[in-house]
Amino acid sequence: MADLSVNICGIPFKNPVIPASGVFGYGREYEQFYDLSRLGGIATKGTTGTKRTGNLSPRVAETTMGMLNSVGLQNPGIDAFIEKELPHLLACDTVILANIAGSTAEECAEVAAKLDKTDVHMIELNISCPNVKLGGAAFGTSCTAAAQVTKAVRAATKKPLCVKLSPNVTSITEIAKAVEAEGADALSLINTLLGMRIDLRTRRPILHNNMGGFSGPAVFPVAVRMVWQVANAVSLPVIGMGGVASGEDAAEMLMAGASAVQVGTAIVQDPYAPLRIIDELNDWLDSNHIATAAELTGSVKPW
Amino acid sequence: MADLSVNICGIPFKNPVIPASGVFGYGREYEQFYDLSRLGGIATKGTTGTKRTGNLSPRVAETTMGMLNSVGLQNPGIDAFIEKELPHLLACDTVILANIAGSTAEECAEVAAKLDKTDVHMIELNISCPNVKLGGAAFGTSCTAAAQVTKAVRAATKKPLCVKLSPNVTSITEIAKAVEAEGADALSLINTLLGMRIDLRTRRPILHNNMGGFSGPAVFPVAVRMVWQVANAVSLPVIGMGGVASGEDAAEMLMAGASAVQVGTAIVQDPYAPLRIIDELNDWLDSNHIATAAELTGSVKPW
Amino acid sequence: MKQDKYTEKLTYRIRSMEQLTAAAWSMVIECPDVAAKAVPGQFVNLLPDGGFTLRRPISICGIDKNAGTLRIVFEVRGKGTKALSELRAGDTVNMLAPLGHGFTLPGQDARVILVGGGIGTPPMLPLAQYSGAKAVVISGFRNRDAVILQDDFAAAGAKTILCTDDGSAGRFGLVTLPLEEEIKAEKPALICACGPLPMLKATAALAETYEIPCQVSLEERMGCGIGACLVCACRTKDANGDEQYTHVCKNGPVFNAQEVIW
Amino acid sequence: MKQDKYTEKLTYRIRSMEQLTAAAWSMVIECPDVAAKAVPGQFVNLLPDGGFTLRRPISICGIDKNAGTLRIVFEVRGKGTKALSELRAGDTVNMLAPLGHGFTLPGQDARVILVGGGIGTPPMLPLAQYSGAKAVVISGFRNRDAVILQDDFAAAGAKTILCTDDGSAGRFGLVTLPLEEEIKAEKPALICACGPLPMLKATAALAETYEIPCQVSLEERMGCGIGACLVCACRTKDANGDEQYTHVCKNGPVFNAQEVIW
Ligand SMILES: Cc1cc2nc3c(=O)[nH]c(=O)nc-3n(C[C@H](O)[C@H](O)[C@H](O)COP(=O)(O)OP(=O)(O)OC[C@H]3O[C@@H](n4cnc5c(N)ncnc54)[C@H](O)[C@@H]3O)c2cc1C
Ligand SMILES: Cc1cc2nc3c(=O)[nH]c(=O)nc-3n(C[C@H](O)[C@H](O)[C@H](O)COP(=O)(O)OP(=O)(O)OC[C@H]3O[C@@H](n4cnc5c(N)ncnc54)[C@H](O)[C@@H]3O)c2cc1C
Ligand SMILES: Cc1cc2nc3c(=O)[nH]c(=O)nc-3n(C[C@H](O)[C@H](O)[C@H](O)COP(=O)(O)O)c2cc1C
Ligand SMILES: Cc1cc2nc3c(=O)[nH]c(=O)nc-3n(C[C@H](O)[C@H](O)[C@H](O)COP(=O)(O)O)c2cc1C
Ligand code: FES
Numbered sequence A, B: 001m002a003d004l005s006v007n008i009c010g011i012p013f014k015n016p017v018i019p020a021s022g023v024f025g026y027g028r029e030y031e032q033f034y035d036l037s038r039l040g041g042i043a044t045k046g047t048t049g050t051k052r053t054g055n056l057s058p059r060v061a062e063t064t065m066g067m068l069n070s071v072g073l074q075n076p077g078i079d080a081f082i083e084k085e086l087p088h089l090l091a092c093d094t095v096i097l098a099n100i101a102g103s104t105a106e107e108c109a110e111v112a113a114k115l116d117k118t119d120v121h122m123i124e125l126n127i128s129c130p131n132v133k134l135g136g137a138a139f140g141t142s143c144t145a146a147a148q149v150t151k152a153v154r155a156a157t158k159k160p161l162c163v164k165l166s167p168n169v170t171s172i173t174e175i176a177k178a179v180e181a182e183g184a185d186a187l188s189l190i191n192t193l194l195g196m197r198i199d200l201r202t203r204r205p206i207l208h209n210n211m212g213g214f215s216g217p218a219v220f221p222v223a224v225r226m227v228w229q230v231a232n233a234v235s236l237p238v239i240g241m242g243g244v245a246s247g248e249d250a251a252e253m254l255m256a257g258a259s260a261v262q263v264g265t266a267i268v269q270d271p272y273a274p275l276r277i278i279d280e281l282n283d284w285l286d287s288n289h290i291a292t293a294a295e296l297t298g299s300v301k302p303w
Numbered sequence C, D: 001m002k003q004d005k006y007t008e009k010l011t012y013r014i015r016s017m018e019q020l021t022a023a024a025w026s027m028v029i030e031c032p033d034v035a036a037k038a039v040p041g042q043f044v045n046l047l048p049d050g051g052f053t054l055r056r057p058i059s060i061c062g063i064d065k066n067a068g069t070l071r072i073v074f075e076v077r078g079k080g081t082k083a084l085s086e087l088r089a090g091d092t093v094n095m096l097a098p099l100g101h102g103f104t105l106p107g108q109d110a111r112v113i114l115v116g117g118g119i120g121t122p123p124m125l126p127l128a129q130y131s132g133a134k135a136v137v138i139s140g141f142r143n144r145d146a147v148i149l150q151d152d153f154a155a156a157g158a159k160t161i162l163c164t165d166d167g168s169a170g171r172f173g174l175v176t177l178p179l180e181e182e183i184k185a186e187k188p189a190l191i192c193a194c195g196p197l198p199m200l201k202a203t204a205a206l207a208e209t210y211e212i213p214c215q216v217s218l219e220e221r222m223g224c225g226i227g228a229c230l231v232c233a234c235r236t237k238d239a240n241g242d243e244q245y246t247h248v249c250k251n252g253p254v255f256n257a258q259e260v261i262w
């Protein structure tokens, strides 16, 4: 048994495998399958200042070894989250990353301020949702906007702040540096790429939103590249995600520079995916005589 | 039998399926498998002002339903291309798109000027190669640089000029508009996404260049999205590519707004891929009682 | 599909596989734990082999708690259902089930009308078996070649009315005609329906006109199938009539017709 | 793999499949058209089933023009070779072959020394069969459990020298020791080698010292396998000693050792 524990911003994680925001709801649906305390942590569904109903359906399309979604931040709003979901989550004996978003920097800051008074472990600020008109990717694709929203949220909370970056940019390292300069404690990446599929029979986009967020094993090489670039550009810990579906994928993401990984699409396909990834990572470490998962982080030797 | 012919910039193509630049060399290797006149056209390997040896090996890595390459524009230089390869290609009875690149706008213009005096049908200006230090993606990721190199090449040739765009940008439509404004006659997209893979055993990037160009079925949803965005942003014909591997993929790319498709990675896997795609596109049109391939172009009805 | 202790939990053996029409297949799956819990109107979510990302939702068409089996009937539409149709008795299938909220049934002695359209017909069978002679099953198909399950409905003791769009089998025309006739003949306690949206709409409209409770099974493209990923939203009204988004996989697939915003 | 008239052209039947060691397999493929053209040192490029993008290059280990078959011997290294190892006689495999530039051999009466390291040993077999008693085959393996093909070399009539890194079979140590002994015993007309880079380097160095022509078979990650995609570059010198990039799949895999920039 390798030592899988990792530490990010002073928070101890049992293992580096975290269900990604948006695929795991608030965990309740997965409790029928296993004890959530086995997870490294849980990133909750993106929560905004007030309730949102999200986009019209269809909101999902399949792609070759991936998927598109256009949920559009459907959530009950921060007050309902804190009241109805958070107590249960905090009782789960795992690290809770509250994923937040908003149409304006003020909304994000307000949500963060409310969470600041709770026992949530970390705030993950999503500046990269491709499925909403305001905020979302608009924050994540400009250094100025990314810096501004990070600054506002930073002022609103002393909680460890992880900013979640968009891959739909010319230079993700510049955004990363802008966010680091405004006091982010960690970075998570990648959110979904922007993609599209068309139904040949109806000649309509499969998603009612026309375009949507592209995730899953297909995007893994882009995610590894960006994690590597960002980890080398900033001195913050990085949580890597995008296509992680096996223990070996997790090891690769850690080597690229991540301190932990999040798992999204793989869970949509199979509720047991995070447990399998934890086991496989452990087995891989053992069979390669590596004592700890933590020592993988950033261990790739570039040419 | 549906009518597969299409017309781009006044050039008639027998069918809309074109082997993409870089995977088909100058066609010679494929003649052992079939008659090149069956192809809609051929995009030749990127050619620069002088001979280039490319990057160190390994230059290729496999990804889930995709691949990375870091060839780095290995080619014999424009003079050797015109002298040794072009005559043979022009005798093939198909449309020849000469793909060109360079470290500076001047180099690109010089190459274009030399081609201007030949019978090549179209020039495809690659401003998006992720595998070279100078030029390449540096042109394709800034509106100013993209405009500048397009302007220089435009001044050097009266041939139909297709500019090949990079997907590694925040807004591909802005680059497209900048290039349109400088006189491009057509656009082709997408070149490869930037990706990375790591060898877990050696903890080294698989590619000697660390990062490389990501292509294949995995990237298809990004390509469809960008083709749709660009086709709606400019009034130039678009040649779509990125992951096309079947007749249905080709139909989807056409619906998104492409006038023809290029096929890269699918040919690396299977030399017969373009013929299969032509046949499948024909069968799909026939079984859907659609008379011409051309009428698919841009026929998607957004929500 | 790589087998490990986690996939094993979702792996079930196929007892039998039968082709019903050119496109439709009937599969019986050995799954005692699932069959024990399943109720009519619920669905299973199958992951075909061969590189698919998303599972395919298929309604439950038969529940045999003694044999410990479920039956599903599905049509080949795209690549995923094609792959499923290539499975044979003895093969295994990766399945998450039973999922969703099923039909809420009146007593067995209450008259129910069950309306099925095309491949929406299968989930009506367990209801017909429950209500037996008190059930009227009205099913509609494109044409003769698409007709399925009529013998099963008859065997359940239900009054079985067949319609086709082109009159090539049973009655000519839409299911709403015999539906209205049957309502007029004797008002049922409940109408249940599954099929294409226009059919569901028309059925719900008739139910409203005649003030009969109506439950409809909806379709939406799905991800997780268990209520977590929120991709399968459909528009419904809450008790106050306010629009809310609910999720077909968890709150449905069966909804009271009055809740649905058509 | 979907079958159509194009994939059919590249689809071949497996005649036999034999496990040689824990990791190594021997496959005989029915391919009269390929066998008719193939020469020693060439390779085949196999596309495993199951969602792989790239083909896997494997050297030809046996050419039977009468039977119309090729033999290959490969080791399970990653997912692709694992998938190939699961094929059985009667299955088919998607293959592009024969590819590349093979060995250029002297007359059958010339003494040749064939040096194979590990899974680089298989391409030496057709050479041994050609030169028979005039061949000396020196092969090196990690340990006893990895040893392959020694009986085949002996059956070809070649002098067969086995080395292992740990001395668990044959001689203890590297192949270069017996290689130098054999060179000294009688200078060969040619040395051929395939195996890990350090072994090839050492072999080439000895060949240069003793001024013996030497041909080496190189490995590089490949794409198309036919010389078009340019991903399999290796550094070689042209006649003037100028560095040039050549391609393992087309200009090789067999090169004159003197051309190679190590
Ligand atoms: C609750 C529910 C119950 C269903 N019950 C049955 C049944 O009993 N018998 C039956 O034949 N079909 C049923 N369907 C429809 C069935 O799920 C689709 O026909 C099937 O998913 C199509 O998959 P494919 O791979 O063949 O098509 P593709 O078009 O290749 O599938 C691509 C993606 O779109 C999704 N998709 C495509 N069409 C539909 C659709 N109509 N509904 C939902 N998702 C779709 C697929 O699941 C997949 O994710 C049901 C659908 C739902 C939501
Ligand atoms: C000309 C040539 C001849 C060869 N002959 C033999 C032989 O006779 N027997 C044998 O066992 N092996 C041979 N090899 C090596 C064999 O190609 C690799 O072991 C195999 O491709 C590994 O594939 P994988 O899916 O198991 O590994 P993975 O690591 O999963 O493969 C990932 C990718 O890397 C490539 N790759 C990984 N290792 C190598 C390698 N060493 N050389 C080239 N590509 C590699 C794969 O082809 C694939 O594209 C030969 C290689 C070359 C270039
Ligand atoms: C259905 C779905 C919903 C998502 N919702 C959110 C969200 O609310 N907030 C967020 O930051 N990311 C969201 N994401 C993005 C994921 O958290 C993750 O960044 C992305 O899917 C890449 O990881 P993967 O390839 O493992 O899925 C969502 C992804 C999916 C598939
Ligand atoms: C091995 C390889 C070499 C390539 N070389 C070039 C090139 O020289 N010039 C160019 O414009 N694009 C080049 N490309 C990009 C392709 O032309 C194409 O844009 C990309 O691969 C996406 O298409 P695909 O997914 O069908 O491969 C190359 C791609 C590959 C895989
Ligand atoms: S499919 Fe995930 S919530 Fe319904």
Ligand code: FES
Binding pocket: D221, D222, D223, D224, D225, D226, D227, D228, D229, D230, D231, D232, D233, D247, D248, D249, D250
């Ligand atoms: S593998 Fe394509 S050129 Fe060698």
